[in-house]
Amino acid sequence: MKHITIKGATIPALGLGTFQLPDDTAREITAAALSAGYRHIDTAQIYQNESGVGTAIKNSGIARDQIFLTTKVFRESLYTKDFMPSVEESLRKLKTNYVDLLLIHWPNRNVPVAEYMDQLMEAQRKGYTKHIGVSNHPTALLDEVLATGADIITNQVEYHPLINQTKLYTYLREHGISLTAYSPIAQGQVLGNETLKGIAEKYGKNEVQVSLRWLIQQEGVMAIPRTSKAERLKDNLNIFDFELTAEEVAQIDQLKQQNKRVVNPPFAPDWDIV
Numbered sequence: 001m002k003h004i005t006i007k008g009a010t011i012p013a014l015g016l017g018t019f020q021l022p023d024d025t026a027r028e029i030t031a032a033a034l035s036a037g038y039r040h041i042d043t044a045q046i047y048q049n050e051s052g053v054g055t056a057i058k059n060s061g062i063a064r065d066q067i068f069l070t071t072k073v074f075r076e077s078l079y080t081k082d083f084m085p086s087v088e089e090s091l092r093k094l095k096t097n098y099v100d101l102l103l104i105h106w107p108n109r110n111v112p113v114a115e116y117m118d119q120l121m122e123a124q125r126k127g128y129t130k131h132i133g134v135s136n137h138p139t140a141l142l143d144e145v146l147a148t149g150a151d152i153i154t155n156q157v158e159y160h161p162l163i164n165q166t167k168l169y170t171y172l173r174e175h176g177i178s179l180t181a182y183s184p185i186a187q188g189q190v191l192g193n194e195t196l197k198g199i200a201e202k203y204g205k206n207e208v209q210v211s212l213r214w215l216i217q218q219e220g221v222m223a224i225p226r227t228s229k230a231e232r233l234k235d236n237l238n239i240f241d242f243e244l245t246a247e248e249v250a251q252i253d254q255l256k257q258q259n260k261r262v263v264n265p266p267f268a269p270d271w272d273i274v
C-alpha cells in the first residue's frame with residue numbers, strides 16, 4: 001500500500017467509498033474491506049450509513065488509530081447553528097470520539113465560506129477531527145477557503161481518466177493540498193474503454209485497476225472506489241504490483257478530452273472550466 005503523507009497525516013492512498021451503500025451493506029462491506037487490508041474508509045452523514053461503518057470498525061478488533069476514517073458535513077448543516085450537532089451525531093453513529101478527516105461535503109451558496117470554515121476549524125479544536133478538508137470546491141472557492149487561514153489537507157472531487165481536472169489538480173499541487181479522487185472509476189464507465197483495456201491486458205489487470213493505478217501514481221492523489229461486492233474489494237486493492245510507464249500514462253491522459261462528469265447535482269457549484 002502506498003501512503004500519502006501530508007501536514008502530519010499519513011493516509012493509505014487507496015480507501016473504500018461507501019456512497020449509496022445501505023447501512024447493513026456498509027457494515028458488511030466495511031468489515032470485509034478491513035479484513036482484506038483496507039485501512040481508509042470514506043463515509044458521510046448524508047449517506048445514512050455511518051452507523052454500519054462504525055459498527056464494522058468497532059467489531060473489527062483493529063485499533064482505531066490504525067484506520068483512517070473520513071466523514072462529511074452535508075450542505076444543509078453548514079449553518080453555525082447546525083454544524084456542530086451534525087458532527088456530534090456523526091461521531092455517535094460512528095461510535096468513535098474522533099474522525100481522522102472531516103470534510104465540507106458540498107458548498108452552499110447561502111452560507112458564506114468563512115462561516116462554515118470557522119465551524120470546521122472549531123470542530124478540529126474540539127478534537128472531533130484530526131484533520132480538515134473540503135469536497136467539491138472549485139478553485140474560486142478554494143481561494144476563499146485558504147483566505148480563512150484553514151490548513152486543509154485535501155479537496156475530495158470527481159477524478160478519473162475520463163474527466164479533465166487539470167486546472168484543479170495544478171492548483172492543489174501549487175498549494176500542497178492532496179486530491180482525493182471520488183468516483184475514481186467513473187461509477188463503472190471506465191469499463192469497456194479500449195485504451196484502458198489494451199494497457200490492462202499487458203499487466204493481467206482490468207480497466208478498473210488501470211484507472212486506479214493511474215490515479216495513485218500521481219503525486220498527492222488518493223482514490224476511494226466503492227463496491228457492494230466483497231469479491232471486488234481485493235481486485236480494487238490489487239494495484240500495487242505494477243507500474244504504468246510514462247507512455248501509458250500519456251495515453252490515458254488523452255482520455256480526459258471527453259471531460260465526462262458523472263456527479264453533477266443541481267446544487268453543484270460552478271465547476272472549473274478547463
Ligand SMILES: NC(=O)c1ccc[n+]([C@@H]2O[C@H](COP(=O)([O-])OP(=O)(O)OC[C@H]3O[C@@H](n4cnc5c(N)ncnc54)[C@H](OP(=O)(O)O)[C@@H]3O)[C@@H](O)[C@H]2O)c1
Pocket residue numbers: 016017018019020042043105135136156157181182183184185186187188191208224225226227228229232235236263
Ligand atoms: N464528496 C462527494 O460529493 C462524493 C461524490 C461521489 C462519491 N463520493 C465518494 O467516492 C466513492 C466512490 O465513488 P462512487 O461510489 O461515486 O463511484 P465509483 O467508485 O467510481 O464506482 C462505483 C461503481 O463501480 C462498480 N465497481 C466497483 N468496483 C468494480 C470492479 N472492480 N469491477 C467492476 N465494477 C466495479 C460498483 O458496482 P458494484 O457495487 O456492483 O461492485 C459501483 O457501481 C463513494 O462511494 C463516496 O465514498 C464522494
